[in-house]
Amino acid sequence: MKKTNYHTHTYRCGHANGNEEDMIQAAIDMGIEELGMCCHVPFPHYRKHLIRSLPSVRGVRSLLSLLKAIIKDGPNMRMPYRDMETHLELLSQYQKSYEDKIKIYKGFEAEGLSVYFDYYQKLLYEHKVDYLILGHHFHKHCISNDYFGKEKMTKKDIYLYCNDVEKALETNLFSYLAHPDLFLIGYNQFDLDVQTVSRRICQKAKDLNIPLEINAGGMRRGLKNINGEQLFLYPNAHFWDIASEVGNDVIIGFDAHDPSDFNDAMYNQMIKFAQDHRLHLIDHFDFLQGDFKKFQSEYDIR
Numbered sequence: 690m691k692k693t694n695y696h697t698h699t700y701r702c703g704h705a706n707g708n709e710e711d712m713i714q715a716a717i718d719m720g721i722e723e724l725g726m727c728c729h730v731p732f733p734h735y736r737k738h739l740i741r742s743l744p745s746v747r748g749v750r751s752l753l754s755l756l757k758a759i760i761k762d763g764p765n766m767r768m769p770y771r772d773m774e775t776h777l778e779l780l781s782q783y784q785k786s787y788e789d790k791i792k793i794y795k796g797f798e799a800e801g802l803s804v805y806f807d808y809y810q811k812l813l814y815e816h817k818v819d820y821l822i823l824g825h826h827f828h829k830h831c832i833s834n835d836y837f838g839k840e841k842m843t844k845k846d847i848y849l850y851c852n853d854v855e856k857a858l859e860t861n862l863f864s865y866l867a868h869p870d871l872f873l874i875g876y877n878q879f880d881l882d883v884q885t886v887s888r889r890i891c892q893k894a895k896d897l898n899i900p901l902e903i904n905a906g907g908m909r910r911g912l913k914n915i916n917g918e919q920l921f922l923y924p925n926a927h928f929w930d931i932a933s934e935v936g937n938d939v940i941i942g943f944d945a946h947d948p949s950d951f952n953d954a955m956y957n958q959m960i961k962f963a964q965d966h967r968l969h970l971i972d973h974f975d976f977l978q979g980d981f982k983k984f985q986s987e988y989d990i991r
């Protein structure tokens with residue numbers, strides 16, 4: 690199996706270290722053959738998007754970080770829209786200058802927000818990026834109290850996550866599902882509802898032939914004592930036992946936020962996790978391009 694990774698952030702997302710070249714160099718140093726650069730997708734009219742989410746904010750901290758983002762018209766957690774052309778242009782240059790060392794792809798990690806589906810389609814249609822991955826962090830408003838990885842998730846939250854993910858995968862815009870088990874961080878028991886949600890997500894991905902990602906982000910935080918069991922926040926052992934039963938294709942993702950995130954220890958840990966859970970590992974996947982016709986009317990309006 691080739692060493693590959695399609696989930697790489699840069700400092701442009703506001704919470705990562707390393708520029709495009711730092712990340713590429715670190716990937717080359719650990720022998721990665723194919724690398725996908727995959728910052729959090731920038732939104733056009735970002736300020737408007739943030740202002741619309743103001744009424745949903747709960748808590749002073751969320752409010753302050755949202756206000757900061759509105760003023761900066763840039764990260765809270767995603768690349769500013771004004772950086773996109775420069776970022777993609779730099780990647781085109783590095784694709785050429787590093788071509789005998791590594792194969793570089795352009796991508797974005799994007800939420801399954803239906804208001805942006807036509808925009809995502811445009812990014813793919815115009816070949817701005819090669820692929821998108823679904824990292825469904827938020828339901829509607831990209832603020833921390835709506836975060837699907839928050840500390841306390843209700844039953845309603847997990848079904849909301851499940852419905853959103855199913856709908857998003859059906860668009861064919863997303864080539865794989867990043868950290869599918871993110872919702873489990875804040876839901877401490879593997880009860881019947883979580884089993885149902887996990888099985889639905891795995892089955893939908895399987896039916897559509899879309900791989901699931903074992904994500905290093907949760908592993909980097911180490912094992913936690915959850916209800917007397919030693920588990921990662923994600924990948925969650927119980928979720929992946931279901932993925933194994935369903936027979937999903939599985940890809941590993943470093944979700945690198947720092948050049949040092951590329952290291953063999955983490956690579957081996959992810960591979961071992963996949964082997965322990967008898968998962969069907971793959972090192973490449975089809976880059977899905979959406980269904981242009983489905984979004985055409987909206988696309989024409991813009």
Ligand SMILES: [Zn+2]
Binds near residue numbers: 824826867
């Ligand atoms: Zn993510």
Ligand SMILES: [Zn+2]
Binds near residue numbers: 696698798
């Ligand atoms: Zn990520």
